[in-house]
Amino acid sequence: MADHRPGYGGTVAAGGMSVEMPLWRAISFFRVMALAYAVLRYVGSFHDFLHPVSGWIFLGALTLWTLASSRAFAGPQRCTWYVLGTDLSFAVTGIVMSGVIDTAARIHAGAPTLPTIWAAGTVLGFAGKGGWRWAAFAGAVVGVANIAGHGGITPDNLHNIVLLMVAGCAIGYVIELARASEAALTRALQVEAATRERERLSRDIHDGVLQVLALVQRREGDLGELSRLAGEQERALRTLMTGSQPGPGEDGEQDLLPLLGPYTDERITLSAPATPVQLPSQVATELSAAVGAAVDNVRRHAGGSARAWILVEDEPEAVTVSIRDDGPGYPAGRLAEAERAGRLGVSQSIRGRLLDLGGTAELYSAPGEGVEIELRVPRTRRFGDDTPERPEG
Numbered sequence: 001m002a003d004h005r006p007g008y009g010g011t012v013a014a015g016g017m018s019v020e021m022p023l024w025r026a027i028s029f030f031r032v033m034a035l036a037y038a039v040l041r042y043v044g045s046f047h048d049f050l051h052p053v054s055g056w057i058f059l060g061a062l063t064l065w066t067l068a069s070s071r072a073f074a075g076p077q078r079c080t081w082y083v084l085g086t087d088l089s090f091a092v093t094g095i096v097m098s099g100v101i102d103t104a105a106r107i108h109a110g111a112p113t114l115p116t117i118w119a120a121g122t123v124l125g126f127a128g129k130g131g132w133r134w135a136a137f138a139g140a141v142v143g144v145a146n147i148a149g150h151g152g153i154t155p156d157n158l159h160n161i162v163l164l165m166v167a168g169c170a171i172g173y174v175i176e177l178a179r180a181s182e183a184a185l186t187r188a189l190q191v192e193a194a195t196r197e198r199e200r201l202s203r204d205i206h207d208g209v210l211q212v213l214a215l216v217q218r219r220e221g222d223l224g225e226l227s228r229l230a231g232e233q234e235r236a237l238r239t240l241m242t243g244s245q246p247g248p249g250e251d252g253e254q255d256l257l258p259l260l261g262p263y264t265d266e267r268i269t270l271s272a273p274a275t276p277v278q279l280p281s282q283v284a285t286e287l288s289a290a291v292g293a294a295v296d297n298v299r300r301h302a303g304g305s306a307r308a309w310i311l312v313e314d315e316p317e318a319v320t321v322s323i324r325d326d327g328p329g330y331p332a333g334r335l336a337e338a339e340r341a342g343r344l345g346v347s348q349s350i351r352g353r354l355l356d357l358g359g360t361a362e363l364y365s366a367p368g369e370g371v372e373i374e375l376r377v378p379r380t381r382r383f384g385d386d387t388p389e390r391p392e393g
Contacts, residue, residue, distance in 0.1 A: 020178045021075060023171065024128055028073040031121035035066045038116045045111075051101040058094055058114055065090055066118075073121075076129055084125050084138075091119040091142055096149035110156045113146070123168035132172030139165040196356065254281040256319065259288035260310060263295045272312035277319060279377070286353045287321065287377055290361070293349035294323040294373045302327025302371070318359075318379055324372040329365040350375070 039059055046052040069087065072078045094115035102111060113119070119142050127135035143161035151157055255276035264270045279287065291310065298308045306327035313320040350373065354361040359377035 020128070020175055020182070023175060023178075024073065024075050024079075027121060027124045027128055028070055030124065031066055031073060031118065032070060034116070034118040034121055035063060038114065038118050039063070041112065041116060042114065048103065048106060049101050050103055054097065054101045055114055058097055062090055062094065062115065062118070073125060079125060079129055081129070084122070084129060087122045087125060088138055088141060091115055091122045092145045095119065095142065095145040099150040107151050110151075110154070113150050120164055120167065123164055124171055127168045127172030128175055130172070131176040132169040135168035135172035136165060139168045252281055253278045254284040256284045256287060256321075257312065259284060260291055260312070260321075263292055263310065267306070268295060268298070268308045268310065270310045270312070272310075273314045275314075277312060277314045279319060279379075283357055283377060286357055287319070287359075287375060290350045290353040290375055291321055291323060293353075294375075298323070298325045298327065298371075301330075306370075316379070319377050321375045322372060323375075324370060326370045329367050329369045329371055 042055055042059055046055055049055055065086070069083055072080070072083045095113045098111075098113035099107060123135055123138045123142060126138035139161070142164060143157075146157050146161060147153055256279055257270075257272050257277055260270055260272070295308065295310070298306060302308070302325045306325050308323060308325040311322040311324070313322075351361040354375055354377065357377050359375065362374045362376075363371065364374075365371040
């Protein structure tokens with residue numbers, strides 16, 4: 001597991017996007033531009049130095065180091081503490097050397113050091129690697145080098161040191177916030193994925209148990225059929241526990257109608273288009289299971305004489321399946337009460353499935369008027385694609 005503490009590299013949120021990486025690219029670009037600025041300034045003023053050759057030697061070495069370390073400054077993993085320590089040594093060396101090879105008059109007049117603003121790139125590197133505390137440390141080292149090796153305590157030096165400390169600490173603090181936010185987002189996505197998987201397992205187990213219990217209720221003496229279904233549920237549960245069932249979108253398309261046929265009997269009627277209703281196989285399976293859960297609710301709660309109708313509508317934008325019965329219905333608040341009591345047939349086996357498919361599940365009922373459930377799955381949504389937003393409700 002990646003370490004999310006400052007100084008141990010950044011995090012990458014789900015989907016591979018990182019807020020931190022663009023900042024590192026900006027730091028790497030800044031170092032190259034700052035080097036070009038330092039060289040151009042020296043080209044225009046090297047003849048004013050006491051020992052101009054020493055300045056050329058330093059800037060040559062600084063150029064080689066900057067180009068060689070540019071790739072290391074592309075991210076926190078490559079930018080090791082050894083790289084940053086070497087970078088800081090170049091900055092301090094250039095500042096102290098400026099006080100030796102330049103004239104006293106130029107230094108007193110506020111002439112810039114050999115590395116000029118390149119030293120700020122070192123502080124920004126410490127900020128990216130370790131956060132604002134390490135940025136403050138690097139800024140303090142550069143500041144001490146300016147005071148001790150180039151001009152002493154002057155208004156210009158103090159001004160530059162304050163700007164360097166503020167910029168470095170601000171960047172370090174932003175990167176710390178980015179890492180913390182990305183780590184929190186990653187944990188939230190992991191929790192959501194685990195929760196959705198638990199809900200899927202609960203739905204499958206719930207549906208299997210309902211099927212067996214419904215058979216027991218209707219055919220108390222048919223032990224052979226009950227034994228067969230019990231064996232099927234055992235195999236299904238083993239498949240769920242071993243994770244061997246096919247993944248979403250792996251098995252092409254399937255006609256929804258044959259999956260709905262087994263739910264019909266003398267009390268339950270299916271009305272559907274004469275042509276196949278093609279859906280991705282996993283979508284068709286999940287939608288069929290949601291219909292099955294609704295039919296089980298009719299058989300268990302609507303009464304022995306209640307009838308039900310399943311209506312399938314195949315539209316260009318979506319597939320809609322409505323399940324309506326003429327039972328006694330239920331009063332307002334009944335579903336919420338059932339969910340609090342742990343009866344999750346509607347919330348998980350029906351609504352949960354449709355949410356995972358990117359669809360909707362609407363329930364309408366009133367005492368004495370039966371129940372109508374409308375399940376709608378958009379055709380533009382492919383099962384397993386997490387890019388569209390999940391609908392509310």
